[in-house]
Amino acid sequence: MPKVTGTVFDIKRYALHDGPGIRASVHLKGCPLSCWWCHNPESQDSQPQLLFRKERCIGCGICVMSCPNGAISRAIETDSHLCLGTGACADTCPSEAREICGRDMSVAYVMGELLKERIFFEQSGGGVTLSGGEPLLQHEFAMALLVECKKNNIHTAVDTCGFVNSAGMLETVPYTDLYLYDIKHMDSERHRLYTGADNDVILSNLVKLGESGASINARMPLIPGINADEENLRATGAFLARVRGLTRLSLLPFHSVAQDKHDRWNMEYHLRGVFSPTENLLTSSARIIESCGVSTVIGG
């Protein structure tokens, strides 16, 4: 098995919304975008990060002794400049007040965890989804996982934002059964405002991916006031209608529950006060995109 390692912040079992069947999703850390609505804001930074939940800390001081770099003071304050992100404190903290987001994992270890779920994949027509963050950012590691999965006859999906190196992405095509491709906004200016990057690369990569023969489900978070206006929906529908290999678009209703994670990780949250789309908005949005000739479903 390849020696390459990657930074993984979660392996979720019994994932039902990230491709067909019962899946296990491997969340790779690091993302080139920083979307306002990001559901996993802790995934954006490519380095391991420490989360401290003060309300759980019982002040036992075990972490102080455990830190290899002396980053934690007697008053249980962590000096972020000294923290190396090893997770040693999280490993020993009795109350789980300390949590490390992102651990270095080998391909062999991750495959070991995924193969435990194989019987569920086989029963349900499920498989493995690489997600993130942006999984293709750790290109070598992602490739290695995909290749190993295919060796074991496991269905693979890649959940990508598309803002990645085209050649690298196309290399994954022979080992990827399905791409879950995120579309956020058709207007490049506004795309930059909400996500931190233009949409040019994303859209051209989607076209290239389609031409390479890949099977693609597009996914779009539907956020009132951001991308749910008729003009953007029509533009999205018109664009997607021309993408080869696209089976459908899933509209994912925005949910404010991510606000809590932004707060927890001390990250700015721009969508305070924005509500989930109504049933009406969801169905009318779906209808607009359908009218452009793109099969559309609501939900993952």
Place this chain on the structure above:
Amino acid sequence: MNERIESLRKESFETHPSFSAERAVLETEFYEENYGKYSTPLMRGLNFKYICQKKSIYIGPNELIVGERGPAPKAVSSFPELTCHSLQDLEILNSRQMQSYDVSENDMTLYSNFVIPYWRGRSMRDRAFARTPQKWLDMYEAGLFTEFGEQRALGHTALDGLIYEKGMLDIKQDIANARKSLDFLNDPEATAKDDELQGMDISCDAIMILAQRHAELAEKMAAETDDPSRRTELLKIAEVCLQVPAHAPRNFWEAIQMYWFVHLGTIIELNGWDAMSPGHLDQHLFPFYIKDVEEGALDREKAKELISCFWIKVNNTPAPPKVGVTAAESGTYNDFTNINLAGLKSDGSDGSNEVTYIILEVVDELRLLQPQCNIQVSARTPDGVLKAAGRVIRNGMGYPSIFNADMVIAEQMRVGKTVEDARQGGTSGCIETGCAGKEAYLLHGYLNTPKVLEITLNNGVDPMTGKMIGLETGNPDGFKTFDDLYSAFERQLEYVVDTKIEVDNYLRSRYAEFFPATFLSVLIRDCVKNGRDYYNGGPRYNSDYIQCTGIGTITDSLSAIKKHVFDEKTVPITRLIEACNKNWEDCEALRLTMWNKTPFYGNDDDYADSIMQRVYGSLFDVIDGKPSILGPNYHLNMLSTTCHNYFGKMTAATPNGRFKGMPISDGTSPSHGADRNGPTAVVKSLGKMDQVKSGGTLLNQRFLPSVLAGESGIDGMVNLVRTYFKLGGHHIQFNVVDEETLREAQRNPQEHRGLLVRVAGYSDYFVDLDNYHQEEIISRTAQETL
């Protein structure tokens, strides 16, 4: 739900349970007059007949299926021959906050002046406690185990198809033939058999008299009513009651009424644990359904109405109130009538049919506490049945529960049943496997497995009381390895189990001697042929079970000891035991290390799961094949019903980080909060238990409604179930969590670590969310489970 069902359902919901001394008084009259005149089986048959002749008969407005155990809906009889309630017991029943029963002044007086004076010292319970050994009493009082036989009749019972083929008159003929073939010259038991057969014969008469009296009352009410449509119904009821149970049923309505009379008979005769179940009701009713529909005598709606009437009847039957420890360990109102759906026919083909779906609709609409139903899922069962059940489950009721029919069959075949008999078997009570209509499978009580470890860690002493109640298996200081500790635990376990079985055997023999179930015996195959009672080896199959609880708690506790004391040597064993015995006072860092830094059962982690396998193997070794009065018939069951709460109260803090008094783990589920890798990891762990060697295991999975939302939610559930069953799982139940559970999770987040919240593309643990979002999910959950 039509108007009739709505009004009957409302009545069933709103009627407060009451205590009725009627049965106790009739029985006391009969015993005072007749005790000593007859052999015991005749005495029991005649006593049953006397009650059927004299008890109050009730036919309520709108009813189609008739008959109540007591004088009216929700009026519960007592069984002073088994447990004679004291006046103080009755006062507590009347006034307690939880699950009270109304007790009238008149009933109190009757008990005080008549019932108690006769039965004091004569009841089964009084006899039992008069001669149980001190070591048994010490363990019983410490909460190491419970004892089913001390105040309710032993036995789980479900029926097969017999009563749809034969009426009581046919069975009387079988009895007459059996009596004729008795060999008084060569068979030393011939006289005893003749007595038993006469008791059975009288019991058949008794149940026909009960039906006859309902027919007469219906005719009288028909003559008195001004409502012509009700008159027609009452005359129809009279006609049905004249046909069944004397003769075999001819149509759907009669088939249901047949079962209900028979059910009533068994719960008037004695108060068996978990009452009675019809077994594979959908399979039993289907031939009548199809025939009636084809003849134009019945449509789907009418069939649904009749089943609904029956459902409400079962719900009208609260459990006889218990006393003492048994009241604490199983504080349920109703007995468990667990109806089997789908499964296989005796020829091995798929048993699901249209009645399966009708019953699922009834369950969904009526939402009653009892009867419960379960679906038996074989590899041959279509996904459609499982999905239909999934939609009912999603509505938040916690049932139907789901069983692996292929496993249930394999469990029975392991202990000697034929494949055809095993296919007609199923589950009753909670999860207990049995050969419906052909077996006496007697449960003898729960075993508090974590407490066996607790007294091992204290060298035989109960840390809750300081009393010596076990074996001196050595000072834990002296355990050099984990295996030293484990073998001490095994010796302690065998000592406790053997002490229990000695008394179980004694009680079992008392039932055979003093309380033969002469009516139940005519319903269970081969009792008539063998001329022997249900309690005395009459049935084709006979088994005895001990129900082992707390496998999660004990596995996690042993895993904590193994890892921290023996593998990593970071915690001395004496320090850990001391911390447990003082309920972790001033040891919070140690407690949380045990709780959060130990591999626990339920996470597909072999470190913990291999310990589970070892404990399960030990339980199997000390129980399976132990001798009962009828041979080496003991087996183990892995369930707790509600007993994990009682056992928790009786158990000090445990090495897995659990506090004193908190519940131990339920069934074979992981400890609450110990499973942190989601449901697939849970079923993988459970799949490592060799479940075919048990008489049933129980897995509760708690889900938020959103996890089961949409088709993908249902598909996910179906596939989870199918995979668990491939792995050899016996049972799984999805408890869709309600508002109350989420509030509890807010108060005690550590106990609810595994509760997943899912929104498309996002998932997190409920306890990790901030208060604002927890509140949002609670309000959404409350809506979804309305």
